[in-house]
Amino acid sequence: MEHQLLDVAIIGGGPAGLNAALVLGRARKNVTVIDEGRPRNAVTRETHGFLTRDGTSPSEFRRIAKEESSAYPSVSFVEDTAVSIAGTDGHFQITTAQGKAFASKKLLFAVGMKDRTLDIPGLAEVYGKSAFICPYCDGWELRDKPLVIISKGADVMHFAPLISGWTSRFTICTNGPDELTDEQREELRRHRVPVFEAPIRSIDSDDGIVRQVVLEDGTTIPCTGIFFKPELVTGSDLPRAVGCHVSEAGTVAVDDFGKTNVPGVYSAGDVASRLHQAITAASMGAFAAAAINNELNMDAWKRNE
Numbered sequence: 157m158e159h160q161l162l163d164v165a166i167i168g169g170g171p172a173g174l175n176a177a178l179v180l181g182r183a184r185k186n187v188t189v190i191d192e193g194r195p196r197n198a199v200t201r202e203t204h205g206f207l208t209r210d211g212t213s214p215s216e217f218r219r220i221a222k223e224e225s226s227a228y229p230s231v232s233f234v235e236d237t238a239v240s241i242a243g244t245d246g247h248f249q250i251t252t253a254q255g256k257a258f259a260s261k262k263l264l265f266a267v268g269m270k271d272r273t274l275d276i277p278g279l280a281e282v283y284g285k286s287a288f289i290c291p292y293c294d295g296w297e298l299r300d301k302p303l304v305i306i307s308k309g310a311d312v313m314h315f316a317p318l319i320s321g322w323t324s325r326f327t328i329c330t331n332g333p334d335e336l337t338d339e340q341r342e343e344l345r346r347h348r349v350p351v352f353e354a355p356i357r358s359i360d361s362d363d364g365i366v367r368q369v370v371l372e373d374g375t376t377i378p379c380t381g382i383f384f385k386p387e388l389v390t391g392s393d394l395p396r397a398v399g400c401h402v403s404e405a406g407t408v409a410v411d412d413f414g415k416t417n418v419p420g421v422y423s424a425g426d427v428a429s430r431l432h433q434a435i436t437a438a439s440m441g442a443f444a445a446a447a448i449n450n451e452l453n454m455d456a457w458k459r460n461e
Contacts, residue, residue, distance in 0.1 A: 163452055164176075164180055165187075167250075168189075169195075170434075171206075173191065175445070176264055176444055177189050179446060188233070189225075190250065195218070200214060205292055206435040234256065240397075245421075248260050248420065262448050263398075264414070267395065276331065276359060279359055282364055282382065285363075286380065289384060291321075301323055302323075302381075304328075304329055305326055305327070305382075308335045309336065327349070327351075327352065327379070329356060352377070354373040355372045391426075395408045395423060401417050408428045410428045414447060422447065
């Protein structure tokens, strides 16, 4: 059963959604954050690169953020999954998996991205402990250590120069055909970066710390850390379902303030960006919140003319 008409329903409670809730709460808007409680970064032990929160665990980060937002009485949180959305700008209807219903003037999708499982035996055991996807988040802890980079094609040529800022001791494993050009292979040879195309048989580890990568041809590559290119999907199908333009990579198309092509619908955070960092997501949430607040205020101003 629907209750009051919310000003904003935020779908997703990561850094983008939480920061948006904080900004909108301070702007005296009635906001509900609907989040399933299964964040993508739950596998990691620490959040990095976020000023004043460097090294904080993801769960503690969310706890603090919710506590701060809850200081504003117009902000509420619901642990549930939004499964359907109907209506249009000014009156959207959201239904959840638990059968709850909400009505809201505006929508903010902060649904993030989700990892597709990579079919590499042993990767799940080290992911978030010694295998990571972002050197800006976790490169410092693996500085100067022997690493394996699991990637192929053009992504290799992005990863290799990037990783070299943290360590010169790394090996590329493409887990199949490398999809590189002759020029790219020569560039890697000039930089003395070993490249192995054989499929990965297993990743051996102890208590989540990788010891070696074993290839199908019997090659073993000792290492103490891994960076890999994940396969990502949009955290929810709802943005596409309501008509938002979504790229092949799964990102929702937005303008500089998080506005989508659908009137009254905004998006922020990882689902609307290719730079997946907590502080970037939070910033996008703040921008989107300000834009939504301005739109709501302007709507009210015009109604009162």
